[in-house]
Amino acid sequence: MKKVVVSLMALVAFSGVAFAAAPPETVVIKNAKKGDVTFPHKKHFDAGLLKDCKACHAEATGGKIATMGMKKGHDNCKTCHQEKGNGKAPTKCPDCHKK
Secondary structure: OHHHHHHHHHHHHHHHHHOOOOOOOOEEEOOOOOOEEEEOHHHHHHOOOOOOHHHOEEEOOEEEEOOOOHHHHHHHHHHHHHHHOOOOOOOOHHHHEEO
């Protein structure tokens, strides 16, 4: 009985994630000064690289994007690309910022 209760609690706790909308293919982050950044959201999501939605979103289940300033964007994106990109991920300004 205890296992059933624990299983049901886990199901309820994670049901919001299961019923969340599918991630968009891309997200465009507007930046008038350096140029917009087109982020391949679904590609990163499907690869398991987006483990914490609150890194970019206001809520843990996604939805509205929280304030994404230069520091936060570089901490989230550029640092990860430098650490895990194996030379394939963009790390220079014009690689991501397109005017």
